Amino acid sequence: MKIAFHGAARTVTGSKHIITLKNGTKILLDCGMFQGMGKDTDTLNRHFGFDPAEIDVMILSHAHIDHSGLIPKLVKEGFVSKIFCTPATKDLTTVLLKDSAEIQEDDVKFMNKRRANEGKPYLRPLYTVDDAQKAVEHLEEKQYEQWFEVTEDVHAMFSDAGHIIGSACVNLKIKENGKETHLTFSGDIGRYRDAILKSPDTFPQADFIVMESTYGNSLHDTAVTTPDMLLSWIEKTCLQKKGKLILPTFSVGRTQEILYALNQLELENRLPDIPFYVDSPLSIEATEIVKRYPNYFNRTIQKIMKSDKDPFAFKGLRYIQSVDQSKQLNFINGPMVIISASGMADAGRVKHHISNNIENSRNSIVLTGYCEPRSLGGRLMNGDKEVTIFGVLHEVHAEVGSIRSMSAHGDYDDMSQWLACQDKQQVKTIPGTW
Numbered sequence: 001m002k003i004a005f006h007g008a009a010r011t012v013t014g015s016k017h018i019i020t021l022k023n024g025t026k027i028l029l030d031c032g033m034f035q036g037m038g039k040d041t042d043t044l045n046r047h048f049g050f051d052p053a054e055i056d057v058m059i060l061s062h063a064h065i066d067h068s069g070l071i072p073k074l075v076k077e078g079f080v081s082k083i084f085c086t087p088a089t090k091d092l093t094t095v096l097l098k099d100s101a102e103i104q105e106d107d108v109k110f111m112n113k114r115r116a117n118e119g120k121p122y123l124r125p126l127y128t129v130d131d132a133q134k135a136v137e138h139l140e141e142k143q144y145e146q147w148f149e150v151t152e153d154v155h156a157m158f159s160d161a162g163h164i165i166g167s168a169c170v171n172l173k174i175k176e177n178g179k180e181t182h183l184t185f186s187g188d189i190g191r192y193r194d195a196i197l198k199s200p201d202t203f204p205q206a207d208f209i210v211m212e213s214t215y216g217n218s219l220h221d222t223a224v225t226t227p228d229m230l231l232s233w234i235e236k237t238c239l240q241k242k243g244k245l246i247l248p249t250f251s252v253g254r255t256q257e258i259l260y261a262l263n264q265l266e267l268e269n270r271l272p273d274i275p276f277y278v279d280s281p282l283s284i285e286a287t288e289i290v291k292r293y294p295n296y297f298n299r300t301i302q303k304i305m306k307s308d309k310d311p312f313a314f315k316g317l318r319y320i321q322s323v324d325q326s327k328q329l330n331f332i333n334g335p336m337v338i339i340s341a342s343g344m345a346d347a348g349r350v351k352h353h354i355s356n357n358i359e360n361s362r363n364s365i366v367l368t369g370y371c372e373p374r375s376l377g378g379r380l381m382n383g384d385k386e387v388t389i390f391g392v393l394h395e396v397h398a399e400v401g402s403i404r405s406m407s408a409h410g411d412y413d414d415m416s417q418w419l420a421c422q423d424k425q426q427v428k429t430i431p432g433t434w
C-alpha cells in the first residue's frame with residue numbers, strides 16, 4: 001500500500017490523501033479545497049495532481065470545505081463511485097457545497113465586472129451549483145462505530161472526532177497479500193471539553209496513523225471562557241464606542257458555538273440589549289442541521305436543553321437571508337454585532353462587511369478560528385496596517401482581535417489525549433521502501 005498526500009501536508013487546507021493498494025485500488029480520503037493560500041489558491045484548486053476517474057471510492061471525514069470542497073470538481077472530472085460519510089456530514093456537506101458554488105459564482109461575477117473594464121479575460125468558477133447538486137448524490141451515510149465494506153479488501157469504521165457535528169476519524173482495515181493492516185486517518189480532531197460536542201472518541205488499535213496537527217505546537221487559552229471574551233469585545237466596541245463588532249465565523253461549528261455562548265450570557269442576564277445579526281444563509285441552515293442531531297451533543301448542553309429548548313436563540317438575534325438585507329446593514333448606524341461567514345474572511349458576505357467597516361476606528365473585527373496566514377483574516381491577525389479586499393486597498397483603523405479559545409481544533413494536549421488509547425509499541429514507523 002502507498003499513501004500520497006495531495007494537500008493538507010505542510011499546510012492546513014486542501015485535505016486529499018490517496019491510498020493505493022498493490023492491486024491498484026485507489027481510495028481517496030477527503031477531497032478538500034485549498035483556502036487562504038493567496039495567489040496560489042486558485043491554481044492549487046484547479047489541478048488535482050491525479051486523475052479523478054482513477055479513484056475507486058472516497059471516504060469523507062467531515063463537512064468542512066477544506067475537506068469536502070472539491071467533491072463537485074472530482075465528480076465533474078470523472079469520479080463515479082460512492083462517497084462514505086456520517087449522516088450529519090451528508091446533511092452539512094449538501095448545504096456547504098451548494099453555498100461554496102454560489103460564493104464562487106458570485107465572486108467570479110463581481111471580479112469579472114472589473115476585469116471587463118480592464119480588458120482582462122473572464123474567470124470561471126471551479127464548479128457551479130448544478131455540479132454541486134450532482135456531486136452530493138454520491139454521498140452514502142454510515143453510522144459511527146459500525147464497520148462497513150469499502151471494497152472487497154477494505155473495511156472502514158467512523159469514530160467521533162468531536163470537531164464539528166458528524167465529524168469522524170476514519171479507521172480502515174486493509175487486506176493485502178493475506179495480511180491485514182489497520183490505518184487510522186484522524187480527519188480534524190476536536191477538543192476535550194468542547195462547549196457543545198462530545199469529546200473525541202477512542203479508536204481501534206492502528207498500525208499507522210495519519211493525523212492532523214494544526215495546533216500541534218500550541219496550547220489554547222482556556223483561562224477565560226468564550227462568553228466572557230465575547231462580552232468584553234461587545235462592551236468595548238458596541239457599548240463604549242457605539243461601533244460594529246464583526247465576527248468572521250465558520251458557518252458550521254463556530255457560528256453555533258458563538259450563538260450558544262451569547263445564549264449563555266442571556267441566561268445569566270449579562271447580554272447587552274443590542275441587535276445581533278447572523279448574516280449568512282448557510283449559517284442559518286447549518287444551525288438548523290446541528291439542532292437535528294442533539295444525540296451528538298455533550299451532557300452539559302443536553303441538560304440545559306431540558307429547560308431552554310433552543311440553546312442557540314436569544315433576545316436581539318436576527319437572521320439575514322437576502323443580499324439586499326445584508327447590504328442594508330451598511331446603512332444602519334449604531335452598535336451591532338455581525339456574525340458572518342467565512343471564518344478566514346476570504347469569501348462570503350463578511351468580506352463585504354469588513355471592506356465597509358475596516359477604516360472606522362469605532363469598529364472591531366474579531367477572528368474566531370484558524371486563519372491561513374495569507375487569507376484576509378490571517379493578514380489582519382498578523383497586524384497588517386493596509387489590506388487589499390476585492391482589489392481595493394484599505395487602511396486598517398478598526399480594532400483587530402481574535403478569540404483563540406474557540407478553536408474547533410485540538411491543541412497538543414487534546415492530540416495527546418486522542419492518541420492515548422493506542423499502544424504505541426504497536427504503531428509502526430513508516431518503512432523507507434515498499
Ligand SMILES: [Zn+2]
Pocket residue numbers: 062064067163188
Ligand atoms: Zn474541519
